Amino acid sequence: MIQNHLNSQPTVLDTPTADDAPNDAVTRRFRALFISDIHLGTKACQAEAFLDFIRCHDAPKIYLIGDIVDFWRIRRGIYWPQPHNDVLQKLLRKVRKGTDLVYIPGNHDEAMRDYCGSQFGGVAIERQTIHVGADGRRYLIMHGDEFDVVVRYAKWLAFLGDWSYTMALWFNTHLNVVRRWFGMPYWSLSAYLKHRVKRAVNYIGEFETALSQEARRHGAQGVICGHIHHAAMRQVGDVIYINTGDWVESCTAVAETEEGIFEIIRWNPHTGMSTPVDRVEELEAAA
Template identity: 75%
Template sequence: MLDVRREDEGQSDAGAQRYRAHFISDIRVGTKACQAQAFLDFLKTHKAPRIYLVGDIVDFWRIRRGVYWPQTHNDVLQKLLREVRKGTELIYIRGNHDEAMREYCGSQFGGVAIERQTVHTGADGQCYLIMHGNEFDFLVRYSKWLAFLGDWGYVAALWFNTHLRTAGRCFGKPYWSLSAYLKYKVKRAGNFIGEFEHALAQEARRTGAQCVICGDIHLAAMRQIEDVVYIDTGDWVGSCTAVVETEEGDFQIIRWNPHTGVRKPETSSEELEAAA
């Protein structure tokens, strides 16, 4: 039986960075690639009264093939539920790897709202459409068998990534993600990202939103697409990124270094392209 003791027992929120909202996707709890401890460290040091989980939080695809559930994965869910008990509003947007949540959309369990998509009103009064985005990932939508094959390849890349990170630490090299790099190169070559981004922007226009926040393709980004702001939250398997809204209404991508715990806020597309 897993130990469900409070992993942050006795700790205070004093000194944590305060934000208006957090936007997090693709944690992939239930997989060996999930960087659960890094995510827990992020949650301890970044606080907000509203957290949006933008899909693929639990990877039911992987769990069906064999359960992998160490204590840190249990701690992730316990920590999120503890934030709810403290008064945090938690909105869970289902993705494709957690599509088992589909039938519960529109329901609330233990203070957690489960939705297919939702709208966040920013401090500037603008409407932000929030959805995982898999409905517009053309690789998933039209070639599901290919998506499963791609997922297998991505897991293999993550396995190599783990060993590269270990070697990098031994030689004092900075954190770098092979899986994120390969996914960026492959999807750029297939023109998937451009189609995905423009499809999400079009959906935002259709719903009357000025901005869209999504996950799914694991590539943190923040850019203007014509009259719509497009924001991708990244992931917590390769890149360790989250999106936050400051009290002033500014949106930032926080790139968390799991080796050092150093946070790097990014706000411009130029910085993001350089980091990729």
């Protein structure tokens, strides 16, 4: 059972980060990590939570699957606090220590797509790529906006949707301040709408189907993507569909263990603990 441009790029300063301080947390090591939708440069980005996560989780290969820096928002005014700078420095420090880092730009950082096929500071920039799991299965890695008809054919509507999402996050932040006063747990408005609104549910289903078909076209047995801020792991026909989620609300990433088991990890910024929520082996048992 399944459980639940470059011209406007901020300068990255090589300054000391919180990571330089002693950290007694035990680091979990994986074969590969898959991360997307951090949205650095926005007030909704949970950069501190991501820094805590990346200190406690490591792998020799890390895939950044799009929307790492939000150029859409930066165009409207630069917001770049120190933790956002620390995130980039932490990732670059990993590269200098030997981590194989692959960066696949998304629609919010699409300016970087002009450099696909290049390497900068040891970071490989690719439009999409194939990851071979420990068991030999092939996974297509891509952001996923290519199969979002709104982004592809009506970008003005995508910008409107981005603004609406920002407003929902603003409302959600203030609502959860009140909930904390009464000792109530965090509640996500956008996650609720994604699960309850029929049109949103249909959109997610169509997105999953389209990505799975693309994986099949590439001769892959799975696909790992981001874009829709909805972490998921499910069987779609004969393809394993995996979405990494985001670091705006859900604070989720995907990891592959040395045994080739993929799992979605949810990081709790309040407790500083991670929880596996879905695993491929459980998915296959339920299929």
